[in-house]
Amino acid sequence: MKQRIELEAACELVADKLKSFSNETVKLVNSSGRVLAEDVRAPMHQPPFDRSPLDGFAVRAEDTTGASTETPVSLKIVSKLYAGDSPVKKIGPGEAARIMTGAPIPEGADSVIRQERTDWNDEEVEIKATLKPGQNYAPAGEDIKQGELLCEKGTLLRSPHLGVLASMGLEEVLVLPEPEVSVLTTGSELQEVGQELKPGKIYNSNNYMISTRLKECGAKVINSQVAVDEKDILRDRLAELIPGSDFLVTTGGVSVGEKDLILEVLEEMGAEIFFWKLAIKPGTPVVCGRLDDTIIFGLSGNPAACITTFDLLVRPTLIKINGLEKENLRKEKAIFIDDFNKSSSTRRMLRAWVVRTEKGNIVKLSKGNQRPGVLKTTLDCNCFIDIPAGSPPVESGAEVEIFRLPEIYN
Ligand SMILES: Nc1nc2c(c(=O)[nH]1)N[C@H]1C(S)=C(S)[C@@H](COP(=O)(O)OP(=O)(O)OC[C@H]3O[C@@H](n4cnc5c(N)ncnc54)[C@H](O)[C@@H]3O)O[C@H]1N2
Numbered sequence: 205m206k207q208r209i210e211l212e213a214a215c216e217l218v219a220d221k222l223k224s225f226s227n228e229t230v231k232l233v234n235s236s237g238r239v240l241a242e243d244v245r246a247p248m249h250q251p252p253f254d255r256s257p258l259d260g261f262a263v264r265a266e267d268t269t270g271a272s273t274e275t276p277v278s279l280k281i282v283s284k285l286y287a288g289d290s291p292v293k294k295i296g297p298g299e300a301a302r303i304m305t306g307a308p309i310p311e312g313a314d315s316v317i318r319q320e321r322t323d324w325n326d327e328e329v330e331i332k333a334t335l336k337p338g339q340n341y342a343p344a345g346e347d348i349k350q351g352e353l354l355c356e357k358g359t360l361l362r363s364p365h366l367g368v369l370a371s372m373g374l375e376e377v378l379v380l381p382e383p384e385v386s387v388l389t390t391g392s393e394l395q396e397v398g399q400e401l402k403p404g405k406i407y408n409s410n411n412y413m414i415s416t417r418l419k420e421c422g423a424k425v426i427n428s429q430v431a432v433d434e435k436d437i438l439r440d441r442l443a444e445l446i447p448g449s450d451f452l453v454t455t456g457g458v459s460v461g462e463k464d465l466i467l468e469v470l471e472e473m474g475a476e477i478f479f480w481k482l483a484i485k486p487g488t489p490v491v492c493g494r495l496d497d498t499i500i501f502g503l504s505g506n507p508a509a510c511i512t513t514f515d516l517l518v519r520p521t522l523i524k525i526n527g528l529e530k531e532n533l534r535k536e537k538a539i540f541i542d543d544f545n546k547s548s549s550t551r552r553m554l555r556a557w558v559v560r561t562e563k564g565n566i567v568k569l570s571k572g573n574q575r576p577g578v579l580k581t582t583l584d585c586n587c588f589i590d591i592p593a594g595s596p597p598v599e600s601g602a603e604v605e606i607f608r609l610p611e612i613y614n
């Protein structure tokens with residue numbers, strides 16, 4: 205088992221251990237937020253037939269030559285077409301069809317006159333304008349041509365894509381897999397929200413934070429449980445959650461205390477442990493391993509440490525599978541406009557807020573202090589400042605590297 209490894213090495217190690225995931229066919233109606241696994245080409249024209257963009261009369265343009273308000277041309281109405289009708293009767297010379305917006309233009313007609321430029325009764329229509337062939341005429345494929353590339357592999361599906369794909373009659377799409385994750389929050393001090401707090405206890409905030417964060421980066425939370433710090437109980441919960449989960453995220457019990465039992469129990473259960481501890485702060489204590497096909501991320505119970513390692517380690521792993529790059533971290537540079545007066549012997553991830561300006565990114569520390577048990581700073585955190593090990597205090601004006609969180613946290 206490796207110990208205290210670098211974050212980048214940890215991410216690579218986990219990536220190397222991932223099982224293969226299969227793409228999934230999902231109903232179009234359920235595909236929003238998923239990433240396309242293949243190019244989609246148009247199986248048909250849209251519109252599928254030549255149609256009228258107006259309520260009026262379908263005519264042959266040549267029959268309207270010279271027509272104006274003063275010199276109207278009279279045509280015989282031979283049919284009437286509503287949207288949804290299928291045209292049967294061809295238009296011949298001197299003939300017109302009454303037509304509504306969206307209805308198919310009958311054979312023989314090459315243009316449509318809006319009804320405001322006509323007078324009509326049941327038999328005849330007076331045309332008061334000269335039309336050009338193709339005027340007010342929406343040909344088949346005007347919008348989308350059969351065979352054209354509609355959505356590329358890797359597209360994040362949202363409402364416009366669902367609309368376009370539905371217009372093609374596509375009922376299902378092939379998307380990248382959605383990792384299925386279980387969550388186990390551990391700690392004998394934990395109480396559920398809604399209960400009166402007993403002495404020495406705290407509310408289980410990690411469960412809410414982690415389950416929600418998982419969904420925010422496109423994972424499916426399939427189970428979520430809580431366990432006290434007792435070996436038997438932990439073993440039972442782990443044995444229950446691991447089969448059937450692609451990943452298990454636990455929080456708490458991964459440091460060196462007498463009740464930090466996750467590593468021990470996982471080892472007893474025969475898990476392969478990839479590493480224990482990362483060379484970052486907060487978030488040093490992390491256990492990562494695999495039992496059967498399930499990758500286990502044992503994160504710290506300290507909320508800020510927990511969220512930091514979630515974002516830096518768990519998030520990129522899940523996004524490797526579901527392709528939701530938009531939800532990944534971005535490495536950028538920024539100018540620090542705050543003061544951090546501690547030197548850092550260990551690599552530090554400071555919770556911070558970055559703003560884009562014309563001159564580039566500026567970043568300041570999140571409100572509140574940077575201790576790993578502090579939860580409030582996460583409210584004001586859209587990035588982590590990456591302070592290398594061995595750095596002196598960081599002064600205002602210094603250029604720093606940041607991991608920017610996705611837009612959702614802005
Ligand atoms: N002697 C040492 N003590 C500690 C070390 C060390 O190296 N030597 N490491 C410290 C560091 S760094 C961290 S971080 C913590 C990590 O401890 P664990 O990950 O084992 O987490 P717990 O001890 O279970 O809990 C830590 C803290 O977080 C609270 N907590 C736990 N679960 C939740 C939850 N679901 N929701 C909200 N808060 C939670 C818990 O009550 C503790 O206060 O260890 C240091 N100790």
Ligand code: MOO
Nearest residue numbers: 486487488509576
């Ligand atoms: O590594 Mo602990 O996570 O400092 O907070």
